[in-house]
Each structure stands twice: as C-alpha cells, then as structure tokens.
Amino acid sequence: xxxxxxxxxxxxxxxxxxxxxxMSGGWAAKxxxxxxxxxxxxxxxxxxxxxxxxxTTNMMPYEFEHRNELTYEIKQKEPVISRCYAFREDAMHFFxxxxxxxYVQEKPFDWIRGQQVGGKSLLWARQTQRWSDLxxxxxxxxxxxxxxxxxxxxxxxxxxxxxxxxxISGNNDGLEELPDGEFLPPFPLxxxxxxxxxxxxxxxxxxxxISARCAHLSKPNQIHLDQGRAQCQNRIxxxxxxxxxxxxxxxxxxxPWAERTGNLTxxxxxxxxxxxxxxxxxxxxxxxxxxxxxxxxxxxxxPVIFVNASAFSTNQILLNSTSSRFPNGLGNDNGxxxxxxxxxxYRARITAEYEGMQEYATDGRNPAGGGYxxxxxxxxxxxxxxxxxxxxxxxxxxxxxxxxxxxxxELKKQLLNPTWGTWKVGSxxxxxxxxxxxxxxxxxxxxxxxxxxxxxxxxxxYDENDNKMVxxxxxxxxxxxxxxxxxxxxxxxxxQAPGLDIHExxxxxxxxxxxxxxxxxxxxLHACPNVYVTDGACMTSTSTxxxxxxxxxxxxxxxxxxxxxxxxRNI
Amino acid sequence: MNRRTAVxxxxxxxxxxxxxxxxxxxxxxxxxxxxxxxxxxxxxxMLGEIVETLIPTTDTAGxxxxxxxKFTLKMxxxxxxxxxxxxxxxxxxxxxxxxxxxxxxxxVECSPQERQELIAAINSGKASKxxxxxxxxxxxxxxxxxxxxxxxxxxxxIYELVPSRYIAYYPVKASTKN
Ligand SMILES: Cc1cc2nc3c(=O)[nH]c(=O)nc-3n(C[C@H](O)[C@H](O)[C@H](O)COP(=O)(O)OP(=O)(O)OC[C@H]3O[C@@H](n4cnc5c(N)ncnc54)[C@H](O)[C@@H]3O)c2cc1C
Ligand code: SF4
Numbered sequence: 001x002x003x004x005x006x007x008x009x010x011x012x013x014x015x016x017x018x019x020x021x022x023m024s025g026g027w028a029a030k031x032x033x034x035x036x037x038x039x040x041x042x043x044x045x046x047x048x049x050x051x052x053x054x055x056t057t058n059m060m061p062y063e064f065e066h067r068n069e070l071t072y073e074i075k076q077k078e079p080v081i082s083r084c085y086a087f088r089e090d091a092m093h094f095f096x097x098x099x100x101x102x103y104v105q106e107k108p109f110d111w112i113r114g115q116q117v118g119g120k121s122l123l124w125a126r127q128t129q130r131w132s133d134l135x136x137x138x139x140x141x142x143x144x145x146x147x148x149x150x151x152x153x154x155x156x157x158x159x160x161x162x163x164x165x166x167x168i169s170g171n172n173d174g175l176e177e178l179p180d181g182e183f184l185p186p187f188p189l190x191x192x193x194x195x196x197x198x199x200x201x202x203x204x205x206x207x208x209x210i211s212a213r214c215a216h217l218s219k220p221n222q223i224h225l226d227q228g229r230a231q232c233q234n235r236i237x238x239x240x241x242x243x244x245x246x247x248x249x250x251x252x253x254x255x256p257w258a259e260r261t262g263n264l265t266x267x268x269x270x271x272x273x274x275x276x277x278x279x280x281x282x283x284x285x286x287x288x289x290x291x292x293x294x295x296x297x298x299x300x301x302x303p304v305i306f307v308n309a310s311a312f313s314t315n316q317i318l319l320n321s322t323s324s325r326f327p328n329g330l331g332n333d334n335g336x337x338x339x340x341x342x343x344x345x346y347r348a349r350i351t352a353e354y355e356g357m358q359e360y361a362t363d364g365r366n367p368a369g370g371g372y373x374x375x376x377x378x379x380x381x382x383x384x385x386x387x388x389x390x391x392x393x394x395x396x397x398x399x400x401x402x403x404x405x406x407x408x409x410e411l412k413k414q415l416l417n418p419t420w421g422t423w424k425v426g427s428x429x430x431x432x433x434x435x436x437x438x439x440x441x442x443x444x445x446x447x448x449x450x451x452x453x454x455x456x457x458x459x460x461x462y463d464e465n466d467n468k469m470v471x472x473x474x475x476x477x478x479x480x481x482x483x484x485x486x487x488x489x490x491x492x493x494x495x496q497a498p499g500l501d502i503h504e505x506x507x508x509x510x511x512x513x514x515x516x517x518x519x520x521x522x523x524x525l526h527a528c529p530n531v532y533v534t535d536g537a538c539m540t541s542t543s544t545x546x547x548x549x550x551x552x553x554x555x556x557x558x559x560x561x562x563x564x565x566x567x568x569r570n571i
Numbered sequence: 572m573n574r575r576t577a578v579x580x581x582x583x584x585x586x587x588x589x590x591x592x593x594x595x596x597x598x599x600x601x602x603x604x605x606x607x608x609x610x611x612x613x614x615x616x617m618l619g620e621i622v623e624t625l626i627p628t629t630d631t632a633g634x635x636x637x638x639x640x641k642f643t644l645k646m647x648x649x650x651x652x653x654x655x656x657x658x659x660x661x662x663x664x665x666x667x668x669x670x671x672x673x674x675x676x677x678x679v680e681c682s683p684q685e686r687q688e689l690i691a692a693i694n695s696g697k698a699s700k701x702x703x704x705x706x707x708x709x710x711x712x713x714x715x716x717x718x719x720x721x722x723x724x725x726x727x728x729i730y731e732l733v734p735s736r737y738i739a740y741y742p743v744k745a746s747t748k749n
Contacts, residue, residue, distance in 0.1 A: 060732060062721050071649045188739040233735045361743045364736035404714050407694045408687065412626045412633075415717060416727050420743055 009301070014040040014265065016562070017287055017302040019272045019317065022119020024535040024551040025308035026250025026258075027162065031559035032306075033263035037566075040300055041258075042270040042289055044309075045116035048094075050228075050251045054241030056090045064089040080110045083500055086123055091239040094122050104444050106459035110499035111312065117268055118251040119310060120502070121548075123239050125369070126215040126247050128168050128549040129391075130159050130179045134379055135543035138432075142387050145340060145435045146511040148540045149521035152179065158553040166248040166552065167224050169368065170213030178210070178374040178545075185218045186211040187368040191360040192396035192423045197371065199484040207376045207480070209394055212368040215248035215549075227253050234365045247367070269293050271451050274321040275305055275330050275531060283530045283571070284330070290451045304530050304562050304571060308555070311341075311536030312441055315507040316456045318533075319443050331508075331518055331525035339440040340509055341460060342542045344501040345390070345431030347493050348470045350477045352486035354396065354423040361398045361420055370395025373427070375544045377472065386468035390431035391544035392477070398423045425486055429473040432544050433498075434465055435506050460498050503547050505539035523558040530571040534558045603641045605648045607656055614663065615640065617678045622713045624690045631727065634713055637720050643712040655708070662705020666693075669702055 015037035018028040025041060032039040047053070061067060068089045075082045078098045087095050096113040103111055114120035133152045139145040156179070163182040172180035189197060189211055197209035216232040217224050229245030229252055238247045245252035258264040269292045276299065278285040286301035307314045315338050321330035329337045370393065377389030401421035403414040439461070443454035474491045481489050498504075511517020514526035519538050525531045534555040536547055565571045602615060610618075622634035622643065634640070647659050670678045674685050681689070692698060693706045717723060724730040 058732065060721070060724060061719050061730065062724060066646065066649060067715065067719050069646075069650055072652055073649070187737055190739040233733045234737050235733055237732075359742060359744075361741045363738040363741040364734040366737045366739070402718070404710075407625050407690055407710075409627055409629060411714075412629060415626070415714065416723070418728075 012286075012299065013301040014038045015302060015566075016040070016304050016306065017042065017300055018306045018308055019287065020044075020119060020308040020310060020313070020535070021117045021250055021255060021266065022114070022308065022310060022535075023121040023124070023250060023548050024555045025119065025306070026121060026254035027552050027555040028306045028308055028534065028559055029258040029264060029266075030254040031556050032563070033258040033261040035559070035563050036261075036263065037563065038263050039258070039265070040302065041255075041264065041266045042272050042287065042300070043117050043119075043266065043268050044271040044292060045114075045119075045268060047266070047268040048117045048122065048241070048251055050245065050249075050256060051241070051243050054243065055093070057237065057240045057243050059090065059240075081112065083110055083496070084112045084502070086125075086239045090237070091123060094239070094241075101449060102447075102455060104447065104455050104457040106457055107461050108497035109458040109460055110497045111456075111458065111504075112499065112502045113310070113313075117255065117266065118249055121249040122241055122251060124249075124502075124548060125546075126238065126367070127369070127372070127393075127546040128163075128166075128170075128213050128215050129372070129374075129545040130181055131155070131543055131545055131550055132177050132179050134177050134375075135541070135545070138388060138543065139541045142382070144387065145541050146509065146513070146516050149510050149512045149517075154521070155550070155553050155557065158557040159549065162549065162552040162556055164221075165223060166215050166253065166549075167217045167220065167229070168213055168248075168549075169211075169216050169218040171211050173208065173210045175208060175210075175374060177376075177379055181213070183213070184216075184221070187214070187216070187218060187366050189371055190362045190366075190396055191357040192354050192398075192425060193371045193394065195354075195357060196394060196396070196425070196480075196484050200373075200480060203483050204376075204480075206379075207373065209371040209373055212370055212372040212393070214368040216367045217246055218367075227257055229253065232367055234367055236365045236367055238367070270298075271453070272309065272317055273297075273451065273453055274317065275307070277321065277323040277325060277330060277528065279323060279325050284528055292451065295451065304532070304566060306555075306559070306562075307531065307533045307537075308535045311504045311507065311539075312456060312458070314533055314535055314537040315341075315441050316443070316453070318508060320453055326527070330531065331527045333527050334515055334518075336437075336509070336516070337518060338442050338507045339437050340435035341439050341441055341504065341506040342433045342435040342539075343460065343498045343505065344503040344542060344544070345433050345462065345466045345469060346428060346501040347462075347466075347496055348429040348431075348473045349426065349492045349494065350474065350481065350489065351424065351426040351492075352481050352489040354425055354484075354486050356485060357423060358420075369393065370397075375432075377476075384468075384472060386465045386472065387434060388432040388465075388469075389544065390429045390469055390473055392427045392429055392473070394425070394427045396423050396425045425481070427477055429470070430501075430544050430546075431466065431469045431473070432542050434463070435509070435541060436463070439506075441507055458499075462498065503536070503542070505536040505542050505547060508533045508537040509540045510538050511540060522561040523554060524561075524571075529565075532558050532562060603644055605644060607653070608644060608648050608660065610644060613677075613679075614667075615644070617667070618643065618663075618709070620679055620686065621690070621709060624686045625710060625713050626717055632722055634717060637717065637722060639713045639716040639720075642716040643709055646712045646716075647708060651708075658701075658704050659708050662701045662703075662708075665699060665701040666705055669698065 021043040140147040170183040200207040232246030319329040373392040400418035402418040618640035626634035
C-alpha cells in the first residue's frame with residue numbers, strides 16, 4: 001500500500017480477526033464477541049441473512065423448474081459439484097460451482113465448497129458425535145501420523161459447552177467409544193431400526209445401533225429460544241436454510257448471537273489472500289484481503305488471527321502467506337504444511353429388504369435420518385489386517401408406492417391410491433483414513449485464480465488399507481443383515497473420489513513437537529502463536545465421527561485460550 | 572373445457588414451469604420454447620393426446636390439461652443427454668409411422684378406441700424397441716409430472732411442507748401390502 005492513513009489504519013484494526021464465517025468461524029466470532037473483543041469476520045462469499053436469504057425455503061416441489069433435478073447442461077459443465085447429493089435446484093445457490101473456482105486435481109478429488117456467510121453450515125447433514133480417547137489415542141497406539149497433543153478430557157467440557165448452545169438431539173447410550181453429551185430428546189428409531197438394534201445386541205453384544213445424534217432442536221431450551229430459534233418442524237428441507245432455525249447453522253445461531261453483542265464486524269466479499277507476518281514484531285499483524293467484486297486490496301490488523309476458511313482453504317491461505325522468515329508458508333518451518341491430509345472413506349453401501357414389521361410404517365419425517373452404528377472394529381486392540389475402522393449410518397424406511405405398470409383410468413387410480421411397499425434398509429460406511437506424508441495439497445506453480453491466488457493442487461488417494469476396509473464393511477454388514485433376517489442384500493462400492501465425503505482434514509496438524517507438527521495443543525501455530533487454526537486443517541487424524549462438532553469444540557476452547565493469552569500479553 | 576377448469580389448468584401451470592403457452596410462436600413450431608428438440612405444433616398436440624390416454628380426465632383433471640406433454644418435452648430437452656434426446660425423437664417418429672400404418676390416421680385423428688388399443692399394445696411391450704423407448708421416457712415424465720403437480724400435491728395426495736411430527740411406530744393394516 002502506497003499511502004497509509006493513520007485514521008484509516010485505526011478503522012481497520014480490531015481485537016481479533018476471524019477468517020471464514022462457516023461452522024468453525026461462526027463459533028470463533030461468537031466466543032470473541034461474547035468476551036467483549038471487537039471482532040472482524042472476513043468472508044469471501046456473499047452475505048446470507050437468516051430467513052431473509054433462503055429464497056427456496058418455502059417452495060413446493062412443483063415450483064422448481066425441473067422438479068429439483070439437475071439439467072444435463074449443469075452436470076456437463078459442473079461435474080464435481082453435481083456429484084454432491086445436496087446440489088439440487090433447491091440449494092444450488094449455496095454451493096461453489098466447478099467453473100467458478102477451479103483447482104488442480106493431481107489425483108481425482110471432489111472438493112465440495114460452500115462459500116457464503118455461514119459456509120457449509122447451511123448445507124450440512126447435521127450429524128454430530130463426540131470423539132473418545134479410542135480416537136485421540138489412535139495414532140499413538142497404531143503408529144501413524146503423530147500423537148494428538150490432547151485427550152478426551154481436554155475437550156469434554158467444550159463439547160458440552162457447544163452442544164448446549166447448538167442444540168444436539170440424542171440419547172445417552174453409555175458407550176465408551178461414543179461419549180454421552182448434553183442432549184435434547186432423541187428422534188426415535190423406527191420398528192425395523194429397533195429390530196436391527198436388538199438383533200445386533202443379541203448376536204454380537206458389542207455392536208450397537210443408536211438414534212443418530214444430530215444438531216436439531218427436538219425440544220428447544222431457553223438458550224435456543226433466546227437465539228430466535230424454534231422447534232424443528234420435521235421438514236428435512238434443511239439445505240435450503242430453515243425458517244424455524246430448527247437445525248444449527250452459523251446463520252441461525254452463532255452469527256446473529258455475535259452480532260447482538262455489538263462487537264461484530266462482518267465483511268462479505270472479502271477474499272483473504274494471506275496473513276501478514278511482521279518480521280520485526282515476530283508475529284502476525286493482520287491479513288491482506290481482496291474484494292471479490294472490485295478486486296480492491298485492503299489490509300486489516302489485529303493482535304490475534306483465527307483461520308477458519310475450511311480445511312483446504314485454510315491450508316491455501318497459510319501456504320500463500322510467505323515472508324522471508326517463512327518462505328514456504330506461515331509457520332511452515334518443518335515443510336509439513338499441506339501434508340498428511342486425509343478424509344473419510346464413504347465408498348461402500350449396502351441395501352436390503354425386510355419382510356417383517358408389516359404392521360408398522362412411519363409418519364412424518366425424521367430429521368436425524370435414522371440410526372448410527374459406532375465403530376466396532378479394532379476398538380481396543382488390533383484384530384483385523386487393516387488399521388482403524390468405520391462407523392456406519394443405518395436406516396430403514398417404508399414408503400407408499402404406486403403401481404405404474406398400467407395406463408389410462410387404471411394408472412390414474414393406482415397413482416392416487418398408493419399402498420405401503422416393503423421395508424427397505426440401507427447403510428453407508430464412514431471409514432477412517434490414515435493421514436500420510438504423500439497425501440498433500442500444495443499451491444500450483446503456474447495457475448492463479450481470478451484474485452491472483454495460486455490454485456490449490458490436490459493429490460490424495462485411497463490406499464490398500466481403505467480397500468481392505470471396504471471389503472470388511474461389506475462382509476460384516478452382510479453378515480449382520482443376514483442375521484437380522486434381511487433379504488435381497490446388495491453391496492456397492494461407488495469408487496467415488498476422495499472429497500465427496502466432505503470431511504477433508506489435516507495439513508496443519510496439531511502435535512506436541514514443532515518438528516513434526518504445525519499447531520500446539522491449543523491450536524496455535526508453534527512458530528507464530530498469535531495465529532490459531534481450528535477448522536478441519538488442524539486434525540491430526542480423522543477418526544470415524546462426523547467432524548464438525550469437534551471443530552466447534554476445538555474453536556471454543558482455542559478462543560478461551562487466546563483471550564487469556566491476550567490478557568496475559570503472551571501473544 | 573369450461574372456463575373454470577381452463578383457469579385452473581393455467582394456475583397449475585404457473586406453479587412452476589414458466590412455459591408460456593404463447594400464441595406468438597412461429598406457426599408449425601411447438602408452442603413451448605425448446606433448446607434442443609425440434610418438435611412441431613402437430614407433434615406437440617399428438618403428445619397431448621398420448622399423455623391424456625395415459626392419465627385421462629375423470630372427475631379430476633387429466634394429463635393434457637395439466638400440461639404434462641409440455642412438461643415432458645421440457646424435461647427431455649433440459650435433463651436428457653443428446654443420445655437420449657435422439658432416442659426420444661426417433662421413437663416419436665417411429666410411433667407416428669406405426670400409428671399411420673395401423674390405423675391410416677394420425678394419433679390425433681384416431682378414435683378414443685383406437686388410441687386405447689395403440690397404447691395398450693405398446694404398454695404391454697408389443698411394439699418396436701424404438702417406439703417402446705420413446706413411450707417409456709414419455710410415461711416416466713408424465714407420471715413424475717403428475718405426482719409432482721400442484722393438483723395432486725395440494726388436493727389429491729397432500730404433500731406436507733411442514734409435517735411437524737415424526738411417528739416412528741406408525742400402525743398400518745398389515746393387509747395393505749399387495
Ligand atoms: C452436504 C453436506 C453434508 C454434510 N454433513 C455433515 C454432517 O452430517 N456432519 C458433520 O459434522 N459435517 C458435515 N458436513 C461437513 C461440514 O459442513 C463441515 O465440516 C463444516 O462446515 C466445516 O466448517 P468450517 O468452518 O471449517 O468450513 P465452512 O463451513 O465451509 O466455512 C468456511 C468459510 O470460509 C470461507 N472462506 C474460504 N476461503 C476464504 C478466504 N480465502 N477468505 C475469506 N473467507 C474464506 C468460505 O467462504 C466459507 O464460508 C457436511 C457438508 C456438506 C456440504
Ligand atoms: S427438518 Fe427441522 S431444521 Fe430441517 S428444515 Fe425442517 S424444521 Fe428446519
């Protein structure tokens with residue numbers, strides 16, 4: 001910048017800067033503003049105000065031009081995003097299209113992005129489970145990645161803290177591998193899901209089906225009503241944005257809460273290009289931002305910076321934050337920035353039918369989606385020829401079916417008088433993958449985006465461990481389905497590229513040792529402690545749980561730490 | 572068609588499709604704007620009669636009045652690959668030839684009885700592959716379009732935007748299984 005006006009600098013100086021307004025950034029904003037810090041949230045996408053900016057939320061199916069299907073043209077033009085199940089006419093406007101923001105796939109990777117105020121918190125499937133020590137101790141026990149610098153006891157109070165505010169429905173199931181939490185009433189399992197649960201209990205003892213735990217207000221508490229949210233009305237049109245605030249999103253919950261403190265400044269269309277490192281001060285002093293519309297460049301300053309741009313975008317920003325002290329990216333003294341990334345293996349599915357429970361169906365809709373099977377492989381010791389294991393979704397549904405074989409008045413009658421079909425059951429695998437050095441993201445040397453930022457180059461693949469896990473999932477589930485009396489069992493391996501799980505993690509991993517990790521146990525960069533990373537980039541390993549609850553808990557904990565460090569003038 | 576049902580039909584239309592049943596389109600061209608398919612006004616009319624044979628007007632509106640032939644054309648035009656579009660168009664032509672050969676008339680000119688017989692044969696698989704492929708695409712979209720129409724969703728099989736409940740054990744008569 002050629003000319004720095006002192007007043008203008010003052011206007012652009014805050015107590016804390018948060019990059020990204022999604023699931024984790026929203027929490028950072030809420031925590032900082034709630035502790036009285038003037039907080040700037042920089043968001044590269046447009047603003048999305050709760051309710052007001054949910055244009056499709058109350059539309060009936062026939063109001064969508066293609067009845068919510070994708071056109072051939074879009075599928076051709078945007079192949080990656082078109083593979084995401086939630087990218088449909090009703091929620092398209094909340095996703096980044098391939099053509100808008102290219103990236104380099106050194107190996108196939110479906111990078112699913114939601115870039116607007118609220119990020120992907122608007123779009124998520126709201127499944128939330130805590131990690132246990134069986135997860136945190138995984139790398140140390142099984143000898144991969146590095147040891148997590150934290151254990152369950154470090155995070156447990158923060159899980160409780162975020163659960164109470166976000167509103168998580170579920171049961172206390174008393175399982176060591178899936179710690180209990182602060183739950184609102186669960187959404188019950190249906191007759192066939194219950195049947196499967198009982199069968200597993202009887203035949204295996206240590207395999208469980210529980211009501212899926214999810215971020216829905218099954219019965220709101222005062223704290224939720226105070227946020228302006230109301231009881232979930234079982235629409236399951238959540239990806240459009242919920243007018244009731246029935247599920248947790250930054251837009252419905254943390255951001256309006258932060259705004260009410262009067263301490264929040266939210267700037268949309270602000271693409272953070274890099275974090276500014278001041279060699280003399282020996283710390284980060286601010287960020288450099290490009291307005292996505294005008295391309296105008298601005299700097300903002302604060303004594304502490306939280307990077308919450310979503311796992312891979314956070315890596316991109318840090319890699320692009322170079323200085324003579326950090327020529328390879330901020331905090332990257334050991335060259336590990338961008339390495340040891342991993343994801344969840346979602347390739348395998350199994351479906352079947354059930355002839356029993358004909359006297360029951362379901363009525364209304366279940367926002368939790370059904371049941372959840374926590375990991376049961378290699379839990380306490382190594383027992384298979386692959387490392388770690390998988391969790392699984394499980395759901396049974398019975399729908400009204402119309403006979404479409406005829407034509408004429410008969411067909412019309414059939415269409416208007418459907419009958420109950422048989423029960424269909426299905427499960428999908430959520431496998432832990434092992435972070436490896438060769439799984440990495442880096443900056444493209446040649447190509448830049450419309451804002452002059454090098455494109456992200458992604459090189460991640462499945463390995464033998466993942467293939468063995470797919471085979472084991474199929475074999476185990478088939479056995480369990482058979483024992484439960486399910487028939488017409490079909491197993492599939494989608495062979496989908498990594499990324500479509502939308503649980504990419506790592507690259508800026510936490511650890512004890514600055515030589516082998518980027519972040520310490522409070523999510524501070526070892527080499528630049530006033531920069532914190534608390535989104536998926538910080539993850540040392542991936543476990544099998546849906547990750548977002550853990551990002552939220554880590555974020556709240558890290559802000560608490562940052563505020564006390566600021567007070568002590570340690571950062 | 573009395574005025575009331577005509578108005579109702581129009582309302583159904585404005586629900587979602589912004590298909591202008593425009594009278595300004597060039598003569599001979601289909602009334603609905605299509606990007607890829609070349610469909611004549613006559614063919615569009617024929618499709619209207621086929622979908623009406625599939626889902627006829629009874630005490631409630633049938634497929635023609637609900638515009639499901641136009642809906643099908645739009646879906647084939649927008650959702651299908653060029654190969655599938657060709658299958659549809661070739662099959663439609665084969666269907667027209669077959670009709671002419673069997674009845675000496677076009678489908679529109681056929682008597683209701685003849686239309687029933689033609690469709691009955693195709694529906695039970697008695698026709699060339701080309702014709703059957705066309706018929707299946709048409710039938711699929713007609714059925715989806717019908718089930719997703721405003722009429723069906725608001726009057727005949729109510730779709731609930733806001734169910735406000737989940738009953739996990741919902742008792743049903745075991746005999747409803749067919
Ligand atoms: C369809 C779908 C289903 C999912 N289901 C689940 C689930 O059931 N359970 C679960 O736990 N997780 C689920 N997820 C994943 C979950 O949404 C993410 O884990 C979570 O949103 C990540 O939070 P985040 O804060 O890291 O990133 P995001 O929520 O993606 O927010 C990041 C924000 O940073 C902004 N940003 C990026 N780069 C920059 C930049 N350079 N400058 C400024 N701003 C920037 C982005 O625009 C975005 O708004 C799902 C995701 C999707 C899409
Ligand atoms: S299921 Fe609940 S949270 Fe989702 S859209 Fe409906 S009311 Fe909202």
